[in-house]
Amino acid sequence: MSSEIPFTLRVRYGDTDQMGVVYYANYLYWFEVGRTEFCRAFGKSYADWEAEGVFLPVVESHCRYRHPARYEDQITVYTKIGEMKSSSVVFECRIEREPDRKPIASGWTRHAFVDRKGKILRGDNPLRRWIETLGE
Amino acid sequence: MSSEIPFTLRVRYGDTDQMGVVYYANYLYWFEVGRTEFCRAFGKSYADWEAEGVFLPVVESHCRYRHPARYEDQITVYTKIGEMKSSSVVFECRIEREPDRKPIASGWTRHAFVDRKGKILRGDNPLRRWIETLGE
Amino acid sequence: MSSEIPFTLRVRYGDTDQMGVVYYANYLYWFEVGRTEFCRAFGKSYADWEAEGVFLPVVESHCRYRHPARYEDQITVYTKIGEMKSSSVVFECRIEREPDRKPIASGWTRHAFVDRKGKILRGDNPLRRWIETLGE
Amino acid sequence: MSSEIPFTLRVRYGDTDQMGVVYYANYLYWFEVGRTEFCRAFGKSYADWEAEGVFLPVVESHCRYRHPARYEDQITVYTKIGEMKSSSVVFECRIEREPDRKPIASGWTRHAFVDRKGKILRGDNPLRRWIETLGE
Numbered sequence: 001m002s003s004e005i006p007f008t009l010r011v012r013y014g015d016t017d018q019m020g021v022v023y024y025a026n027y028l029y030w031f032e033v034g035r036t037e038f039c040r041a042f043g044k045s046y047a048d049w050e051a052e053g054v055f056l057p058v059v060e061s062h063c064r065y066r067h068p069a070r071y072e073d074q075i076t077v078y079t080k081i082g083e084m085k086s087s088s089v090v091f092e093c094r095i096e097r098e099p100d101r102k103p104i105a106s107g108w109t110r111h112a113f114v115d116r117k118g119k120i121l122r123g124d125n126p127l128r129r130w131i132e133t134l135g136e
Numbered sequence: 137m138s139s140e141i142p143f144t145l146r147v148r149y150g151d152t153d154q155m156g157v158v159y160y161a162n163y164l165y166w167f168e169v170g171r172t173e174f175c176r177a178f179g180k181s182y183a184d185w186e187a188e189g190v191f192l193p194v195v196e197s198h199c200r201y202r203h204p205a206r207y208e209d210q211i212t213v214y215t216k217i218g219e220m221k222s223s224s225v226v227f228e229c230r231i232e233r234e235p236d237r238k239p240i241a242s243g244w245t246r247h248a249f250v251d252r253k254g255k256i257l258r259g260d261n262p263l264r265r266w267i268e269t270l271g272e
Numbered sequence: 273m274s275s276e277i278p279f280t281l282r283v284r285y286g287d288t289d290q291m292g293v294v295y296y297a298n299y300l301y302w303f304e305v306g307r308t309e310f311c312r313a314f315g316k317s318y319a320d321w322e323a324e325g326v327f328l329p330v331v332e333s334h335c336r337y338r339h340p341a342r343y344e345d346q347i348t349v350y351t352k353i354g355e356m357k358s359s360s361v362v363f364e365c366r367i368e369r370e371p372d373r374k375p376i377a378s379g380w381t382r383h384a385f386v387d388r389k390g391k392i393l394r395g396d397n398p399l400r401r402w403i404e405t406l407g408e
Numbered sequence: 409m410s411s412e413i414p415f416t417l418r419v420r421y422g423d424t425d426q427m428g429v430v431y432y433a434n435y436l437y438w439f440e441v442g443r444t445e446f447c448r449a450f451g452k453s454y455a456d457w458e459a460e461g462v463f464l465p466v467v468e469s470h471c472r473y474r475h476p477a478r479y480e481d482q483i484t485v486y487t488k489i490g491e492m493k494s495s496s497v498v499f500e501c502r503i504e505r506e507p508d509r510k511p512i513a514s515g516w517t518r519h520a521f522v523d524r525k526g527k528i529l530r531g532d533n534p535l536r537r538w539i540e541t542l543g544e
Binding site for chain 1: 161
Binding site for chain 3: 440469470
């Protein structure tokens with residue numbers, strides 16, 4: 001559907017564990033940064049959507065760890081929209097190491113559309129409409 | 137295959153995010169605690185296995201977030217062994233809230249058997265043999 | 273002033289970094305767990321205080337790292353109340369390794385009393401009164 | 409002594425807690441990023457120093473939290489060298505929000521010079537010499 005938006009960051013010391021590579025939970029932080037920058041790239045921050053009362057809690061996550069990332073590695077997170085349903089949307093992510101473009105990880109997160117009280121928004125809502133326009 | 141091993145912990149303030157619930161990456165920390173306690177319950181810590189030169193890096197993770205966990209919630213992580221292949225093993229996890237046993241999340245992680253240098257161990261190795269005995 | 277409240281926990285794999293020891297920021301999580309369990313030990317959880325509209329954001333932190341903690345170490349966090357001023361209170365923490373009681377770290381955090389909107393509460397407030405009774 | 413090196417980053421969703429602001433332990437991650445970028449700015453990465461056998465474990469940390477940082481805030485970490493002793497060195501950090509330069513936090517970390525086995529290096533060592541040249 002949508003374009004793929006890249007965002008580059010550097011691995012922190014605190015992201016590693018005693019195996020000398022990045023701890024596996026930290027990839028989910030990077031996926032989140034990818035989603036944040038995806039929205040920013042299209043002109044409306046996720047913080048703004050929350051201020052308007054639409055939230056995107058994660059309901060499912062998946063990650064394949066292909067090659068370990070290490071301290072001071074520069075990596076790029078590529079994010080795009082995947083499947084969208086009536087009440088959920090998927091963000092797809094892949095991570096490459098710079099400058100050799102080695103694939104580091106790939107995965108996706110599925111998010112429900114919910115209101116301020118956590119009630120699922122089925123069918124239409126402003127954030128869902130906005131995401132639909134990104135693929136056009 | 138194996139029995140399911142429970143471990144109970146309490147949600148920390150720092151585990152939450154501005155949505156007022158536990159940030160999604162923290163569930164992978166809990167899955168890790170579940171695996172650690174699983175090994176301990178069967179009498180040999182994962183630290184010991186690393187000392188003997190067998191490592192279990194995560195190669196894939198999956199999580200379904202069913203109901204949000206909140207600060208000071210007491211939760212139990214139930215862990216068991218899933219599918220084992222020649223060079224990998226799956227740990228399956230589910231998380232319940234105490235005392236109402238509300239399902240909070242479920243998921244799994246797949247791990248490669250590797251040696252100290254990160255080389256994949258195919259076929260037999262002491263840790264793989266040990267895991268096999270747990271289901272008998 | 274108050275008694276020292278102990279809480280024991282086990283170091284997670286994800287708490288370590290590539291130096292093979294616990295990453296220094298994680299000690300501040302342990303201090304937080306110590307504060308949470310301190311309040312619980314005296315019969316009123318910090319979550320309850322927030323529900324009543326008194327918050328304790330950290331305004332200063334200090335930690336001395338004496339001996340590294342490692343994966344699977346069992347550690348005890350000892351927490352007590354330190355200096356209390358008109359609009360702030362100090363929690364003092366020290367961490368020992370079990371069972372040899374090796375000193376791992378010590379430090380303190382200073383917290384402002386603030387209301388739901390972040391406004392500093394000077395002078396009297398219910399949480400401040402409650403803390404004062406703990407030392408009696 | 410040395411110049412102050414700036415590094416700008418954006419606050420992640422996962423850095424916040426249920427108070428709606430950045431959790432206090434995350435500032436220590438930012439101090440670490442500041443130190444890493446400080447070394448990089450002077451042409452030799454900390455990873456290289458570790459490869460040569462000199463390590464800088466944190467032995468003390470201090471932070472004053474002046475104004476809360478929030479999700480999607482852009483912040484700049486300014487890092488410089490502070491007091492250097494025979495076997496330790498201090499990094500000083502301050503954090504400002506962009507673009508209004510609001511002071512967010514300030515603090516410092518003290519680090520021992522140690523070798524690969526964790527033995528303290530007193531007196532001369534290559535990393536200590538290198539740091540001394542930065543102030544000239």
